[in-house]
Amino acid sequence: MQIVGHTTQQVVYAASRRRPFRINELLLIEDRIHSNSNPLGEVVETQSFNRYIPLATEHSDLVDRQVMENLAQLGYDIGADTIHLARIRILAELASPVSVGIAVRVPTFAEIRDFLIPRDPATGLVLGVIRGTEELTVGLPAQLSRVALLYQKDSGIMPQKGIPYIMDHWTWPEYPHIGIFGGSGSGKSFALRVLLEELMRQQLPGLILDPHFELSFTEPFPDLPASYREDFTRRSIVLMAGRDVGILFEELNAADLINLLQAAGEVTENMNNAIQTLHRRRDSFVSFSTRIRDLTRGLEEEQDLKRKLREDDGDGFREKQEIRRILGLVEKYKDRVGHVSTLRAISRRLNRLQTERIFTGGIEPIREAIMNRRLVVVQGPIWFLQVLGAYVIRKFYRERRQYQDAEQTGGEAPKFPPFIVATDEAHNFAPRSPEIPAPARSILRTIAQEGRKYGVFLILATQRPALLEDTITAQLNTKLIFRTIRSSDLEVIREETDLGPEEVRRLPYLGSGNAFVSSAAVGRTIAVRIRVAKTVSPHSRHPFLELKEDFIPPEEELGEALLTYLPLGDFNFDVHLGTLQQELKRRITIEEITCCLEDLVGEGIVEKKEMVLGVEYRRRED
Ligand SMILES: Nc1ncnc2c1ncn2[C@@H]1O[C@H](COP(=O)(O)OP(=O)(O)OP(=O)(O)O)[C@@H](O)[C@H]1O
Ligand SMILES: [Mg+2]
Structure with a gap:
């Protein structure tokens, strides 16, 4: 294998008579000019030619005239020989271009170990294998060779083939946040599960919002070898929104309440003022909503009530007392709360939240799990998760900040650990369009921008990166890109990652479970196949099998x-x-x-x- 031409310092062509090139394989370029470290390159495009598939520039956008001429100079008999060609992206900064004729070979594991393995599996996140390194599997030391078993739908669990892809989460303070993008069935949820399993292995506490009710970690993946199994039952907990967790009304202040009500409809300036005026510390749902109801009645029936009070009809003392109380409220708040319609709108929003059981239970079970460095999965309908998530994340983030700031300034604040927030369907929690109400958007944006300083990190999975808030997208320093077909999403990927044009062209055809990982920490794109998960979703049975068994x-x-x-x-x-x-x-x-x-x-x-x-x-x- 040898170099047969180049277009830039980063892109070269290589040819071989005997060995076909493989996409994504890593090759070592034995360049004498750059001899103190032979540069590595990655095959990004390949093609083979023989006399039946003539190598002519009009048949291939891989080769140009220059390459053809070089091939001839190097003794290739164009038209007679079988020629394998590859476009190779050099993975290092070169001072000058690579010369034509230089040999290219498969590196040994030792030669690329430092380049590909940032951490050992015990202290990093083992997510899969690096594609194109299959040939290097034999040279792998024992502690690296059985850490990422693979899965294929028809063949089941398969041995690890290739060098493990280990994500270095210790770089997160510098390069925070992860995005998982890809179309339906491309392997996002599977990858999210693998990533969360790795977080649990490292005991990184996390809050997971799970609108699909699919992220529990108690059921082992079928047919997993005993040596690969892992028990996550004590490392994770699943809580149901509206049953196990909710928001304690008594803990809300007026600003919290306004934030929450926004989830149930627009909160106007008048409503905002009315809530600020009427809400009292430690109000319960009943005390607050009764105050609003009574005041509404008082404003509507003021004259009537006053007349009733004047009439000496011998009516009950109790009723009169009640009327006096209501008129007292009118007296007190009349000039400050605006119109009755404002109060009615507040009541409607309050009632909606109450009916959805938002105010059932509290968030203590979530806090307890985070404190115990567990993964806490909150399941529920997406709307509920948006409201609850916004509240909990905001609260925890504030506590984390207060604690860290106090640590630095010598103040006092209760301990709160660094934590991770993860969610599927992220475009629903933080939609790009400002017209779509989304209670969690602003806190997610804040964390995207400054969470790294406080050790708070996001993992956001979505089918529709084009619909995700763009400031957030821009802050996701590592992106796992799965099969993507829609042009608007491809556009975002082109803009927001370092994927090359060849990779973007391959995106619509990626098999499920294969991804390109674009990482600012690594500075280049890595083709990865995600490993088999160690657990499965309890409802991942085939729907027709479910029909047979349960229906x-x-x-x-x-x-x-x-x-x-x-x-x-x-x-x-x-x-x-x-x-x-x-x-x-x-x-x-x-x-x-x-x-x-x-x-x-x-x-x-x-x-x-x-x-x-x-x-x-x-x-x-x-
Ligand atoms: N790493 C993998 N290895 C082997 N098979 C995989 C892998 N990831 C996904 N698959 C296969 O693809 C299927 C779909 O994957 P997954 O449920 O993760 O898709 P998704 O991207 O979350 O889709 P949706 O957006 O519709 O939820 C899985 O059920 C599994 O069969
Ligand atoms: Mg999914």
Whole structure:
């Protein structure tokens, strides 16, 4: 293999008569000029030619005239020889271009170890294997050779082939935040799971918002070798929004409340003022909403109420007292809360949040998990997660900042650890379009911009990078790019990553689980195949298998059950009705039983006989 031409200092061409090139493989260029360290290159495009596939410039955008001439000079018989060609991107800064004719070879593992392995697997995040390094697997030391098993849908678990791709999370303070982009079914959720497993291995605490109810880590991936299994049950906890966790109304201040209400509809300047005026410290949902309700009534019925108070109709002392209280509120707030419609709008938003069970439970279980350096997965409908997530993230971020600032200035603040926030469907939590209300957008933007100073990092997965808030996208220093087809998303990827044109061209065709990792910390793009996950989502069964196992048609189920009760007479159905209902966990009528048995008679499985007391059904004996 040798160099046959170049376009720039970074891009060269290599040719070989015997060995086809592989995409993404790393090759060492034995360049005497740069001899103190032979530069490495990565194959970004390959093609093979022979006399049936003529090598002519009009047939290939890989070669130009210059390359053709060089090939001839180097003794290649264009038109007769088989020629394998590659476009190679040099992975180092060169002072001068590489010369034509220089030899190119596959490096040994020792020659590229430092370049490809930033950390050992015990202290870094092992996410998969580096594509194009398959040939180097044999030279791998034991501690690197079984850390990233692979998975293929049809073949199952496969041995690790290639050098492990280890992400160095110790660089995050300098290069924070991760984006996981890719179309449907491209492998984002799978990769997110692998990444989260690695966070747990390193005991990095994290808050995960899981709108798909798919991120629990208790079920092992099927057929995993025992040596590769890992138990994450004590490292993670799943909490259900609205059942296990929610927001304690009593803990909200007026500003928090305004933020929350924005999730239920626009909060106008008037509403803002009204809430600031009416909310009191430690208000409960009931005390606050009652105050608003009473005040609304007072404003609407002021004259009426005053008249009632004046009338000496002997009505109850209690009612008068109540009227006085309401009028007292009117007196106090009348000039400060604006119109009744403002109050009504506040009530509507409050009620929506209440009906959605936002105010059920508190966030203590989340805090406890973070303090214990666990991964806490909060599951719930996306809208709920947006509201709860915005509140919790804002609160924790504030506490983390206060703690760190206090540490530095010698002040006092309760301890709060660095943590990670991760979510799928990130474009819903932080949409680009300012018209779409999104309670979590501003806090996510703040963390994207300054979270690294406080050890707070984001992992955001989305199908639609084009719809993700652009300041945030720009701050994601590492991006895992999976198969992408939409042109608007490709456009963002082109702008926001260092993927070369060849890679962008390959994006629509990437197989599931393959990604390009564009990382500012590494300074180049790495083609990676994500390893097999050690756990699976509890509902990752094939939907048709689920149908077969969990959705036996009630009629069939009844038929199967009835067969075990035979012989049965229509005179004694009721004797068995109780046990049958218990067995099938539903109500069953006598008519249903008769119908079902008649069907079985029709199918020839059951026969019926006239008896003295009535009809008897028995299994047909063939
Ligand atoms: N690293 C991998 N190795 C092997 N197979 C994978 C890998 N990643 C994904 N797959 C296969 O692709 C399927 C889809 O992956 P995944 O659920 O992660 O897609 P997704 O990008 O999250 O899609 P969606 O956006 O629709 O949620 C998986 O069920 C699995 O069969
Ligand atoms: Mg997914």
